[in-house]
Amino acid sequence: MRPTRRGSVVFVLAVLLVAFGQWAGQPLLRALGAVLLAAVLAAVAVTARPVRVVVTRSVYPDRVERGRPVLARLRVRNPATRRQAPFLATDRAGGTAQTVRIRALPASAEATYHYELTISTRGKATVGPLLLHRADPFGLATNRLPTGETATLWVHPRQYPARALVGAHPRHHHEGAITDDPLRGSMDLRDVREYVPGDEVRHLHWKATARTGRLMVRDLADPQQPRFTVLLDTRPDSMRPSAFEEAVDLTASLLGASTREGQHSRLVTSSGLDVPTPGGSHAARTLLDELCLVRQRGDDESLVPAALAASRGFGGCLVVVTAADAEVTSLAWLRRRYSTIFVFAIGEGGGAGAVAGARVLVADGAEHGVRRWNEVIG
Template structure:
């Protein structure tokens, strides 16, 4: 609990002292009266705000994951557990450098009130919500009583997800001699590994012996060597895309990856900064991919294609690179022996340098909407 004078209260107190002194010294009743009124006002403000804020407060954010620009709300529940009436006060919540203030009405003993307020979702990212601050001020704003309370929550603002089609393109992940490649993904045929359960896994894949041995719920990690797979490389190099263009690129990445993952295809997110997230597809994978895209930022990088794609090993399926039309067109011919199909989505207009990219089909687009529309035409 913090009680203090506001800037206005300090100014009134500083003015009250000389008014009293000069009024008394010079025999000016009006100055003495003004000084006394100012001093009494400050003392009254301190007295009004001296009483503690004895309330119980709970704040919940729902949903905790939204697309950029979609609605997200906070629900504030305030209860007066005491035997005395609780005077009205203000509750201020912070998110992303912005503040939301709710006026909480007076509460009778044992009474409870619920308030809802909208949270800003215009910026992609993982935004902390809170801490919540309760404060009471006097009517003239001379003193304030503040009380930080509650826990900090997270609001995940994902990129926009535009309706995208799935390009079914597969590549066998077995060598000609029949040996399995080193990056087989989760599917439904061969046992690849035994891992800890995550929400969304099928119960029929539970490995009971491993569960009894470890004390944790374990599931079989299965592979399907013929299942189509999708890889997306997002250009996160600093300066390659403008800040606005990078948001459009994140929208394109989210749209294509979500479409692939929801179709149950193994979907992999790679960034120029070195992130490499392979997923088995499905709803849990969709959340993983969107959470990573939510936190993707631009940073210095040596090259567009990171070591994760440069390293030898099985690949297959479709590779989509999302970059800028103004960047130097990458030569991708050397990746053709690893991917069935390669596309380059070049954003921010028809740049003079991105007329073609050896080894890939180029889709020139001004923004995410146009890029996904072109992609849907290609995907059929």
């Protein structure tokens, strides 16, 4: 329990009025100062009683696009044998705050409140702890109590409705180089992972299930499905932070459309991150989690990382998301490895230079870039 800033100002003013009234022989000033002083003491007395409740807060869903609200549910229970006076509960997430007014609770009563939390910054945000506080009607004093557990919220990049690049990319030769990996059969085993609702029961991996004690499934993919790779420019000096966020949103939109179509989808960054996936809802979540945490970093001045120079994992379509004024001549040699290459030039500038065999799309942001993409692929 402590006075607020307003309460402190009123207290100092009250003391000055009492002192000046006493020195000047002005009983009216002394009386006014005494009234103000009494108001501050009364506010302190009103808020002195602590807030004794049991609170439980849950947030759903635990993953959300930036700028989209999540629903929080707050349960408040009064375990005492006497009535609990009204108070306020403030929840914080990602630099934003939401205050809920809790009504008076009878003894052993419980109430549930719902509210929304909106976070505009991509990343992993910590929700809570809750701050319970009681204040007087004039805002002169407050009693605050942090309580409850914190929750982690994954704030994904914003996605715009993009079209998936349809049509498989079969093996073919380009100037003597095979641009797609050799096919190994009708289905490839890419991973063994924990079962999630929606997985086919026939893909259960019984040996892994017996070993781990949890249902495990085979992550299978058709090697003849289209392959889609996005290279995101994460060099610190390549673009401004606002333009980089647009680039991340564009990357999320394209990869989201690709994985939802079940395509082999791969995220590569110039800082060295390499996340290949077989497509599907689980792959989409994996890629969005990675994009949730990606930052502009790396000391290498090269746009193309070593991962794209490897002998495995190439083929299909490559999309490069970089700055409008970036130097992209280093991409020319990738034409031998990918059947189709698109270069997105994001932000203001003269536009990226021409790349032999690649199509350059200039866009001022993610939404504009997705519109250009949809127009190009039909």
